[in-house]
Amino acid sequence: MSDISKDARICIIGAGPAGLSAGMYLEQKGYENYTILEREDHVGGKCHSPEYNGRRYEMGAIMGVPSYYAVHDIEKFCGFTHDGPKLNRNYKNLKGDVIEPFDPKKNPLRVPHLLKMRSQMKKFAELLETKYKGYDINGHRGVSEGRYDGYAVTPEREKVSGVNENLKDLALPFNEFCRINGVDLVKEIWIGPFTSFGYGYFDEIPAAYVLKYLDFQTTMNFVNVNLWTWKDGTQSIYERLNAKLKHAARLNSNITKVERKDDKVFVTVNGEVEEYDYIIVTAPLQYLPDYFDADANEKELFSKITYEMYDVLAFTTKPEDHPEISYYIFENMEKERYGHLMVYYRRWHDDNTQMLTTYALRNHTGDPEIPYDTCKETVLEDLKEMHNPAEKVHYEKDWYYFPHVDSKTYASGWYEKVEGMQGNKNTFYAGEVMSFGDMDETCEYSRELVDRFF
Ligand SMILES: Cc1cc2nc3c(=O)[nH]c(=O)nc-3n(C[C@H](O)[C@H](O)[C@H](O)COP(=O)(O)OP(=O)(O)OC[C@H]3O[C@@H](n4cnc5c(N)ncnc54)[C@H](O)[C@@H]3O)c2cc1C
Secondary structure (H helix, E strand, C coil): CCCCCCCCCCCEEEHHHHHHHHHHHHHHHHCCEEEEEEECCCCCCCCCCCCCCECCCCCCCCECCCCCCHHHHHHHHHHCCCCCCCCCCCCCCCCCCECCCCCCCCCHHHHHHHHHHHHHHHHHHHHCCCCCCCCCCCCCCCCHHHHHEEECCCCCCCEEECCCCHHHHHHHHHHHHHHCCCCCCHHHHHHHHHHCCCCCCCCCCCCHHHHHCCCHHHHHHHCCCEEECCCHHHHHHHHHHHHHHHCCEEECCCEEEEECCCCEEEEEECCEEEECCCCEECCHHHHHHCCCEEECHHHHHHCCCEEEEEEEEEEEEEEHHHHCCEEEHHHHHHHHHHCCHHHHHHECCCCCCCCCEEEECCCHHHHCCCCHHHHHHHHHHHHHCCCCCCCCEEEEEEEEEEEEEHHHHHHHHHHEEEEECHHHHHHCCCCHHHHCCHHHHHHHHHHHHHHHCC
16 A cells, blocks of 8 residues: 555656656556656657658657557547558568578578577577566566566456566676577567567677567567558547546646755646655656756766667658568668668558658667768668668657666666665656566556555
8 A cells, every 4th residue: 555645746747658658558557646747849759650641641750569458548538449551571681682581492502591490489489488487467576686576467467576687687688688599590580570670680689688579479479470550540549538537738848947845745847836746757767867956866866777779760762662561671670781771661552652660770889870861871871772662751859768777777777776775765767678678567666656556
């Protein structure tokens, strides 16, 4: 039973998936005195679905899987469902030829390799169930100490906790994690929904992030294209939620100062000071010291957060250059090819005048950052190589993407330290870095935060 009173005044910073779902879960638990402050003139954050010729497209989040239980909670709360176009895709090589790398009939010479890969997949599934029991629960509490503590990835989300020393391996970069377990070939499956979705390269990203997002079940949903989309875009999930909440987000809120004193939180919004009892921050924690009275721990820990630079272009082609499906280019997902086109997405099945979207990463640990314009040029050149040249670019976005910490910081107990600060100075931390940069993981973390502390 929480000792936070039901009429506590709660400020939530950010009206993306994490902030709006925090509002929903608070409301469902009887905490109705909340205020959501959003800097932009719209809600949704990285779920951003602009309109073109009467249809909505995705410049941010695109899809979900059946185990997106928190997103399902929102659908139920608001009364809608995932009604978007079915996803399908194919693969191309660097010359722009269509390839089918996983089909043994099309690749007789690769059969021994594919068989080896299949046997490593089986081994990996067993290892995850046994040696790494507890690997897939949301959030990172205890992992670097060889514990798991959270909620199962099931519709019921039962509370689970336990000791498992092997979980410490999750701090290793995913390459290293696969090597020590003798399952290097599984990366050929995991790379598609990981690197091309902007989450970085396997030589740098701790296995914990890879596997908490792409647990075995979720990866199989990607393999079998058992995926959800929304007709009006992922942004519409959060627009509907915002419309249903007792208190819609206050847009265009410019927060210049947050001061915590006398057991209260004072937030300066558009020049006026507002008083709250608690604050939940879902905006990037890396930038919290810019406007908070951050203490030494907050400054030190949040300065360790790093992120990916993920660029999206929305373009149209001449009708004769229009692709018939979405394409993945595996060779461009290797770190040596950062800054190149990794995927392009064709959303609707019936229209060759629609916008298509491209995805590229332009940073890699230890290498120089590629400037935005250089990356854009490269992607447009790559589209020509793929035989689908762009005629006109309509929208572009360079995202602050997938905030996370590196392997060393992870292993040194970053999450245990930040989790240990939850509630100090009437402040709670949520949003992407606390779990993982996808819609469900962030909403699920907000659910758990409300369950644990309110
Ligand atoms: C190109 C792309 C593709 C993606 N694909 C998928 C996908 O297919 N499936 C999936 O599940 N996820 C996907 N994601 C990730 C998903 O969109 C994010 O993980 C999710 O939106 C994170 O939610 P959040 O609320 O933590 O953060 P955000 O969505 O970033 O929202 C944060 C909000 O806080 C606001 N804010 C920031 N600073 C302040 C401040 N100082 N004051 C007030 N407000 C502030 C922002 O304006 C924003 O509205 C994708 C993202 C991108 C960019």
